[in-house]
Amino acid sequence: MTVSSREALQFPFQEQSRRAENPFPNKTWGTCAVVGNGGILANSSCGRTIDSAQYVIRCNLPPLLNGFEKHVGNKTDIVTANPSILIEKYFSLMRRRRPFAEALRSYGKALVLLPAFSFSHNTALSLRAFYTIDDFRSSARAVYFNPQYLRNLAIFWRAKGLKSTRLSTGIMMASIALEICSEVHLYGFWPFDIHPYSSQALTNHYYDDRRAKNKFHAMPTEFNLLLQLHRQGVLRLHLGECQPDEK
Numbered sequence: 001m002t003v004s005s006r007e008a009l010q011f012p013f014q015e016q017s018r019r020a021e022n023p024f025p026n027k028t029w030g031t032c033a034v035v036g037n038g039g040i041l042a043n044s045s046c047g048r049t050i051d052s053a054q055y056v057i058r059c060n061l062p063p064l065l066n067g068f069e070k071h072v073g074n075k076t077d078i079v080t081a082n083p084s085i086l087i088e089k090y091f092s093l094m095r096r097r098r099p100f101a102e103a104l105r106s107y108g109k110a111l112v113l114l115p116a117f118s119f120s121h122n123t124a125l126s127l128r129a130f131y132t133i134d135d136f137r138s139s140a141r142a143v144y145f146n147p148q149y150l151r152n153l154a155i156f157w158r159a160k161g162l163k164s165t166r167l168s169t170g171i172m173m174a175s176i177a178l179e180i181c182s183e184v185h186l187y188g189f190w191p192f193d194i195h196p197y198s199s200q201a202l203t204n205h206y207y208d209d210r211r212a213k214n215k216f217h218a219m220p221t222e223f224n225l226l227l228q229l230h231r232q233g234v235l236r237l238h239l240g241e242c243q244p245d246e247k
Helices: 047-051 083-088 098-107 120-135 147-159 169-180 219-231
Strands: 029-035 055-058 078-080 111-114 141-145 181-187 236-238
Touching: 029 047, 029 169, 055 169, 078 169, 083 120, 098 120, 111 120, 120 141, 141 147, 147 169, 169 181, 169 219, 219 236
Parallel strands: 029 055, 029 181, 055 078, 078 111, 111 141, 181 236
Antiparallel strands: none
16 A cells, blocks of 8 residues: 555644644645755755745754855745654753753744654654643644655655655755656755756855765766756756746
């Protein structure tokens, strides 16, 4: 049995008894923006364009304030919370939990996507994140990936030639967007350290130059697959500066 995008996200166990609605209602959004964190977004002036999308998906709890909003916007409907940031920035939520709860304020009423069942060692961490969101009465709501959907997604991309150990958050969220949106726009998806137009050096992220420690993802291969979809008109990759009237 396959699992559709409508069943891709689920509310945590404690939430299911209180919430009957599906995180994805039975509708299709017109325009969706999936915002990666690549350094190519720095000084891009894409914030207003990103926020004009009907649905905005962000990755790994990125900073949106202190001037970043001009380039990345601040509207958020889904934001992922990867294990790495929960472990490294918030000490696995084993110490003070308030900093994590306060950080979520910048995302408003967004769905916070937790990796509860991607790997068994992430389950306890994700539950601590859920309890923090619940205990501090955050406006954000916790959701998690349906594990069967993740398996189906890995099989799909493997058939397209992607042989990496794990799919990146970016390509997973782009995949969901392609199923629930009529138009998909990708921002911050550029896995190289030189700007494609200006040839200027780029930081790894728009907010820092920290490099990934693991080699689980095949970022250039993923980008090439997304570039193929761009050329076919399936989605649109935004790699330059945004114009004031661009949508």
